[in-house]
Each structure stands twice: as structure tokens, then as C-alpha cells.
Amino acid sequence: MTDRLSPRFVQLAWFSLVVTTIVISTGALVRATESGAGCGESWPRCDGALIPVSTDAATVIEFTHRMATVASSIAVAWLVIWALRAVGRSHRVGRAALATAGFFAGEVVIGALLVVFGWVDQDSSVGRLIVVPLHLVNTFLLLGAITLVAWWAAGHRAIEWKGAARRPVAVAIGGMLLIGITGAWNALADTLFPPDSVLDAVRQEFGNSAELLVRLRVIHPIVAIAVGLSLVWFARRVRARLDDDARRFSRWIELIVFGQFVIGILNIALLTPVEVQLIHLAVADVLWVLVVLVAASALETSSRPELVEAPS
Ligand code: HEM
Missing domain, CATH: 1.20.120 (Four Helix Bundle (Hemerythrin (Met), subunit A))
Known part of the structure; x- marks a missing residue:
């Protein structure tokens, strides 16, 4: 068993x-x-x-x-x-x-x-x-x-929604979902209304006749920077509670957040080439998986796990 x-x-x-x-x-x-x-x-x-x-x-x-x-x-x-x-x-x-x-x-x-x-x-x-x-x-x-x-x-072990890790975990999970929502608007706006230059993008966003989707494009970088910094806070805040694997993951979160900032800026500067779009999305997926792992480890119960029969 x-x-x-x-x-x-x-x-x-x-x-x-x-x-x-x-x-x-x-x-x-x-x-x-x-x-x-x-x-x-x-x-x-x-x-x-x-x-x-x-x-x-x-x-x-x-x-x-x-x-x-x-x-x-x-x-x-x-x-x-x-x-x-x-x-x-x-x-x-x-x-x-x-x-x-x-x-x-x-x-x-x-x-x-x-x-x-x-x-x-x-x-x-x-x-x-x-x-x-x-x-x-x-x-x-x-x-x-x-x-x-x-x-x-x-x-x-199983997780329990209690203890000091609750707030950082809620901020990290909620923040990642918010980044995802605003990023998806950005990707759609870039597909439907591709700008000719960075200046053109800014003109589009603040112009009087701008589509709602184009206006929404401004939100993602701001949200991503704020949430990215709070992910670094989350990773540091819960580190003491983590097992060895999760502690390593929490360090990767810090690195990946700053890497993702650079990729995001490149995305805008190079007018969202397909390769950079794909790397940005794949890195967001990896970051999300790491956040889930660290959150699960931070919320782990301290009691002994129940026994379960392993399949043959
Ligand atoms: C922790 C940091 C970040 C995360 C997790 C993140 C995540 C995402 C996600 C999930 C998307 C949607 C991709 C898709 O559906 O194809 C996206 C799109 C985008 N992000 Fe970020 N982002 C971050 C930071 C930034 C920053 C700092 C900038 C700019 C300064 C930025 C610029 C963009 C742009 C321009 C797009 C649209 C790309 C496209 O056309 O596919 N991101 N982001």
C-alpha cells in the first residue's frame, strides 16, 4: 500500500x-x-x-x-x-x-x-x-x-485552504488568470488590427475612433508588470513552507517572470512576430504550471496522507 x-x-x-x-x-x-x-x-x-x-x-x-x-x-x-x-x-x-x-x-x-x-x-x-x-x-x-x-x-499531500499561504496563493492564481485574460485580448487585437509601427500602435490605442479591442491592448503590459512583481512576492513569501522540488520551482518563477517581461517588450518592439508570440505563450504556460505546483506545495496539509492502493 x-x-x-x-x-x-x-x-x-x-x-x-x-x-x-x-x-x-x-x-x-x-x-x-x-x-x-x-x-x-x-x-x-x-x-x-x-x-x-x-x-x-x-x-x-x-x-x-x-x-x-x-x-x-x-x-x-x-x-x-x-x-x-x-x-x-x-x-x-x-x-x-x-x-x-x-x-x-x-x-x-x-x-x-x-x-x-x-x-x-x-x-x-x-x-x-x-x-x-x-x-x-x-x-x-x-x-x-x-x-x-x-x-x-x-x-x-492534499491541500487545505488555511494558513498564511492563502493570501499569496490567491494573489498569484488570480493574477495569472488576469494576465491571461488581458494577454488574450492583446493577441486578438494584434491579429485583427496589426499596427504598422510602435508609434502607429500608440496612435491606434489613443485615437478617438479606436475599437474597444484596440483600447484594451494598453491594459496587458500594465497588468503583467504589476502581477509579475506580485508573483515574485508570492514565490518568496511561501518559500519557507515548500519542499525541495517546489522551492526550486519558486526560484524559476522569479527568473521566468523577468524573462517574460523581456519577451513581452520584444513582442511590442518587433510588432508581434509569430515566433515571439509563440514563445511568449509557451513561457506563460510554463509559468502557470510552476505557480500551480508552488501553490499546491504551499497549501499542503501537514497530516499524514491517507493510504491508496497503487495500480499494478
Ligand atoms: C509575467 C509576465 C507576462 C505573462 C505571464 C504574459 C502572458 C501573456 C499571454 C498568456 C498572452 C496571450 C498569448 C496568446 O493568446 O497567444 C500574452 C500576449 C501578449 N503579451 Fe504578455 N505576458 C507577460 C508580460 C508582458 C509584458 C511585460 C508585455 C509588454 C511590455 C507583454 C506583451 C504582450 C503582447 C504584445 C501580447 C500579444 C502577443 C500576440 O499578438 O500574440 N506581455 N501575454
């Missing part, structure tokens, strides 16, 4: 996290390169074949995104079923697995809403302004749930 699940289960959880992050990155690549029609009308075929022969960039990008989505769906489904069969839904690993399934379904529903309501292409309606950041929040929550499956399955 042990509180850990088998190492293979833990590996599957980390694998699911990596593949899901690849889905998010390739999805952003599809958006940024406008490759959504790369496979034509055919589904599940792409460009008329199961494996397209075309070397057209849009086809390759859309096909890669589809393949990553298939791999992620299989990995996540396998993870959830394995977790529920091994520990049931009342154990924290089972609960995190159920949350994973819920947020995965949320991704599908939000994707469908975007298409059904026509919140695609050049649309800048209020509906899209609400659903696009919701999509980002849901992807953060999905990554967070998979992270907790892996962390808890590796034998870490």
Missing part, C-alpha cells in the same frame, strides 16, 4: 501535460498564421487525404495541430480512466482527473461556440471579446488540473 500511483501513471500525466501544451501552441500558430483552412473542408481527412502530401505551410500547420489534438485527447482520456479506476473519484487524484475531463470538454464547447456564433476571422464583436479570454482561462485551468494529477499521483 502506498500513497503514490505507479511511476507509469505519473509519466502519463506529465506526457499529457506536454502534449496539451503543444496543442495550445500549435493552436496559437494556426491563429497567428491564419492557417485554419489549411486542411480545406475535409474532416478527419486533411486536404483530401488521411496524411496530406501537400507541403503548403497552412496545410502542415493545421495538420500538425490536428495530430497534436488527437494525441492529447487519447492521452487525457487514458489518464482520466486510469485515475478513476485506480483511486476513484473521491481521492484528490481522481478529483483532479475529473476536473481535467471537465476542462477538456470545456475546450471543445468553447471551440464549437466560436464557430457556431461566427466569432472567427475578422469578427471583433463583444461576444468574441468575452469568449476568447474565457478560452485562455479554460486552457490554464486544464493545464492546472493535469499538473495536479501528476503532482498528487507522485505522492504529494
